[in-house]
Amino acid sequence: MSRRRLGVLTVLLSMSLVVIHDLPASATTIAQEESSTLPGQELVLTDASFAASAMKVPVMNDRDDFSLTYYTPVQWPINPGSPISSYFGGRAAPCAGCSTNHHGVDFTPGAGVPVHAIADGVVVSMPIGGLGTQVVIKHVIDGQTVYSAYGHMQSGSATAVGTRVRMGDVVGRVGNTGMSSGTHLHLAIMVGDWNFIDPLPWMRAHVTEAWNG
Ligand SMILES: [Zn+2]
Known part of the structure; x- marks a missing residue:
């Protein structure tokens, strides 16, 4: 392969690489920029925010008692439909x-x-x-x-x-x-x-x- 033909091929290859590389690269960049600029997408759990959420929704330990409460079985002595x-x-x-x-x-x-x-x-x-x-x-x-x-x-x-x-x-x-x-x-x-x-x-x-x- 001659040096000139190699040069042309290199140019064509690099141009195609630029074209091929640029489109997805720019698309990816836009997508990343859009997602990264959306408000409220970032979850930062600090001690302060955890404490605040615990205050808003207190842990209900008494619900455990409810599920453990034993209700004594009781029935009617006679048909409850009786007069x-x-x-x-x-x-x-x-x-x-x-x-x-x-x-x-x-x-x-x-x-x-x-x-x-x-x-x-x-x-x-x-x-x-x-x-x-x-x-x-x-x-x-x-x-x-x-x-x-x-x-x-x-x-x-x-x-x-x-x-x-x-x-x-x-x-x-x-x-x-x-x-x-x-x-x-x-x-x-x-x-x-x-x-x-x-x-x-x-x-x-x-x-x-x-x-x-
Ligand atoms: Zn009576």
């Missing part, structure tokens, strides 16, 4: 000797229907006047001592005092014993000793198990 003949609170006495301040709720699911323990517990001796054949179960529900009482059940159907029961165990059958104007289940809930509360809102707030008959 209710008397609600909690003041009322006209439905029978001679029946209370005017009703400490429970009366369900009328029918005679002989099994009555289930609302939660795990132990049957205790805590006789409640007028309830006839009754069962009182002591529970610890969500860390609180709670008693559930089931009254007016059929004679001989009540689970014995001292028996440990599981939620759902049958503890008696619906009857008409004691001061009663008809076959029904009297359900009472006590939080602490003898502190009767309205069973319906308490049950609605605590029932965790769907009724499955």
